[in-house]
Amino acid sequence: MTDCTIGLMSGTSLDGVDGVLVRWTEDAPEVLAAASVPFPPELRLAFLELNQAGHDELHRSAQAAHALVDLYVRIVEDLLQQTGLPALAISAIGAHGQTVRHQPPGSAASAPYTCQLNHPALLAERTRITVVADFRSRDLAAGGQGAPLVPAFHQHLFAIPGQSVAVVNVGGIANITALPAQGPVRGLDTGPGNVLMDLWCHRHTGAWFDEDGRWAGSGQVHEALLEHLLRTPYFQQTGVKSTGRDLFHAAWLDTQLQAFAHLPPADVQATLTQLTAHTIGHTLRAWDWGAHPLQHVWVCGGGSRNATLMRMLAETIDPVPLRATDEAGWPAHWVEAAAFAWLARQALLGRPGNLPSVTGALGPRILGAIYPA
Incomplete structure (x- = not known):
């Protein structure tokens, strides 16, 4: 694998997407490029509404996921343009998705679950880069909270x-x-x-x-x-x-x-x-x-x-x-996106990404589902 991954993060603040392109070395990771794009008001509202039960949620969730991938693609293209790197130089994109529900063990849900809207297959197709997504669910399946992962x-x-x-x-x-x-x-x-x-x-x-x-x-x-x-x-x-x-x-x-x-x-x-x-x-x-x-x-x-x-x-x-x-040396708005670049690399290397002492999972787990380029 190459030594570069991209991390994409849109958090519960619903302000937009942050992305970083990181080169991994033995000494320390190096951010080669960073980019951000704000959520259009209609997408922000869509995600906000999807945090609560509402009409036709499945359809609206799918549409919002598509719109999110549009922003992801813009970020990836920006990062590649800034660095002059081709898609083939990137081993993976770590795309967290947008959390709209999180009901871990101890919540009111009879069966714990977490839901991050995303369309990683579409992102892999459009960028021609391997995508790692769905980071929380394996930790949750192992009895953990699925969060925090950073x-x-x-x-x-x-x-x-x-x-x-x-x-x-x-x-x-x-x-x-x-x-x-x-x-x-x-x-x-x-x-x-x-x-x-x-x-x-x-x-x-x-x-x-x-x-x-x-x-x-x-x-x-x-x-x-x-x-x-x-x-x-x-x-x-x-x-x-x-x-x-x-x-x-x-x-x-x-x-x-x-x-x-x-x-x-x-x-x-x-x-x-x-x-x-x-x-x-x-x-x-x-x-x-x-x-x-x-x-x-x-x-x-x-x-x-x-x-x-x-x-x-x-x-x-x-x-x-x-x-x-x-x-x-780490601008505050880069850190979380960089974490998902790191988690994507961990998944490709077959290494755990969770800490059981933090999440309560039964043990270390490799996090994320891989969508090959």
Whole structure:
């Protein structure tokens, strides 16, 4: 196989697709090119609606998957053009798809399942590159949560011998990877990342997200509302866990806010931002780091661009330093896409991509279904 793979990622923030072309070397992976394309408003709305039960879901899901592949193809063509590489130089594309349902063990579903809309066969045909997709289902079949899957890559990229560090990925949902100096890697979804902040911001300002956290910064955290939100059972769960828009969605938020209808919208935004910071920080502080206390926290994902969130999070973990992964040479919006480039390579090499200590699976598993070029 060649030493180059492409990773494609569109997350629960529903903002668009990020793609990276990575060359793998013995020393360190190198991102040769990166590209992003926003979701057209109609596709964003389609995915948002498909997170809930609705009319003619099978047909609408298939149409949305086709539209997603159109964006994937644009990204791949862009990456190849930037580097001048032919399709034959790429060993695989890791295409995660768009998660619209996630009901892992411990959820309300009688039979656990996860659903990522995608059309990997079409992507392989149109790009003439092998595609690896459907990464979550094998871990789920082995009794795991099927998420988060990025901790294995975080370990590959950010682990430092003799030091305890953590990586926080703030997308629509926030997840943490703990890389202790001793002992197994741990990780979980802490709960909402940007999903509730984005929802509330769009409802009251028309903007899809709170740029730089300025709107949240203009409000005041309402402690009673924060305490009310933190009573949600998910936040009380310990051990392996994962979540998504199946739980944290508009109807859930409206229910939580019924007794707080008098609050200024900016105060609600500030409180939702603090909710994300608190649940991340509380998890980091609650974990036992053994003889090597937590020394550093890296942050990636769109939330790393929210200055108000970063300030709140820094306050919750003080005095542990907090920095965006950009300072480690990995721009925050590349990391998750690069993880799926790595997972695709792992699949082709016949190597596991999950960490049972994170997902709760019965053991290491090779993740992904392969669609040859």
